[in-house]
Amino acid sequence: MADKERQICDLLVEKAIEARQKAYAPYSKFSVGAAVLGADGNIYTGCNIENVSYGMTMCAERTAIFKMVSEGCTQFDAIAIVAGENATDGAPCGACRQVMGEFAADLDKTKVILAALNGDYIVETVASLMPYPFVKFKPQDE
């Protein structure tokens, strides 16, 4: 990985670790943070937000991506996620992978950075985490 790419990954991991501090996880005690690099160059962060009615809980990744979209940016180039001591502790759930597929700038190139709390990370892509993605369809009345 080039120096510039590594710097961006490092920065996103740092921002995800910061965002994790804001996690609202009184029930699971499982805090997650995410940081998205939008195609507009801005970084959008998110944390998981639980609810006493468990099904209403929102993941950190989708919080960050939805913040990006609500600010007018509909594509992202990279996302970092951090949850625990191991880089894969914050591997995204199926719902988040689907949302990443919707807004990834390029399925094969958009990075998914799985980070540990100590800052170590591994880099995957949206495509590597979600083969055979459902990202478009043709309306049946066409």
Ligand SMILES: [Zn+2]
């Ligand atoms: Zn999720």
